Amino acid sequence: MRKRPPEAMSVNRAHGGPLNLGIEPPGPMETVPLRLIEVLCPRMFAHCPICGDPATTEEHVPPQRLGGTRMTRTCARCNNSFGTLLEADLVDWFDEAWSTSSFQSDAIPGRRQTSRLLRRWTSDGQFVFLPEGRCDPAVGEILAAGGDVTLEVSPPDQNRCRLALLKSMYLGLCIKAGIPEGEPADRLRAELLAVRDAKRKADVPVSPIALGLTVLRHWGDPITEESVVLAELLPETGPVLGTLLAGRVFVSASSSWSEATTEPTERLVYQLRVGAPVSGEVATVHPEPPPKRARRRGHA
Template structure:
């Protein structure tokens, strides 16, 4: 089973209080109403709907890490290489994670790196860092010093939106058959270009991906991995797909003149309070709730 990042946690503190931490945005943004229409069911194609090569690999829609299920077949390259080139950023965005974090503190010489960290919030608006794996002891010492600098990479929105474009396109193909026309041709060209990029840093910008309408909710609307849905916007209704009950992606693209580039680097000074020993009593993921007795510093 693919491991899921915790969306919320409850931590029992020594003084009897319970600390609840959740995945929430700093800015809730605009609100919108989404109406689910019908679940998208499995449909296999002889040829990969992205590039036309023989379809030999089971494809999760959306990625399994987000809670997707196998709904179709693509070629191995479109499955695996798009997974590494663009879907890693999509997963980081969905899970509230930053990549390649490094810490610096006056008490420890040099920087110390971690694999990945998740940002979560308390009801009071404070943040909690959740390490993806066991923290480096030097990083623990830095945190205990109370004053340190964090440098990390935010998810790249071009790669993230290409991941959304891939799965919105596949969902549309599952619903209507392999799409035809100029827009579909451009989508396929963009996805193949992202697949064939030398590495993640060289993934080309996509106008089609940049023009998608994307809305996210942090409370699931449905438990279906992919469902045809309509978003009710003041400018009119927009048809698309609702992925894992939380992310709506349009099946149309308002193509901008230029695909935007966003600043990916995160630099933040952290002021950390004194360490407190607690016990994680429950963990909520997109797949459900589990209990734990692990200690938390």
């Protein structure tokens, strides 16, 4: 399993007291009671639940990068295509991250890129960016110089993210009750197969079923450590059956189908006013990074 990025941390500033950061966005949140019904156990199929071809590869539900485990089998084409076309958007949404970000200012010529920015929030609603992965060293110089800075980011695509959740929800229901036949399962599979056949991310078609799902995110530690749990939302309007993925994301088994459309996600541009640098030390990080392993030295 991948190392999880920090969701919360506390920084002891040299001047000004501690700075506490968290992944949960500020403002009012919708809270709905959730009832866990049944933990689902792995179930392997002879044929791919999505396309019907021989199932030859083990499938993580939800994706491993969200904390999923091997729960079933699909064909290699479905497994690989969905991972390539959809998974990055789902992981960025889950991690509150923006990909392919760039900074620009008059202090340093040209755009300077970071591979990924984690967005975290202070208790008073201010946001902080944490670079993850490769980062042009000049980004630090741009921020240290302060002044007017242009930030461009690529937010996760809503349609591709919802399609990734639709796939995991569908596989979860197959694990519970077997591969369904007839409508509405045929229409659902048709929309998933249209994704699989796309040549690139930009060609992934809009999915009315995926955009009509009820999706709720739980902030904080997982409700359960199980990969997939059959669960039920209990809003005032009536119960909604679905799956709880990785203990944090509820996805409904029903969809408010419509001729939904969505515009392609475009890069966002922010004009920032950066002040003087602030020094400090990281005091706590959650989740804690795994301990480093000692390396053994061999003898020739």
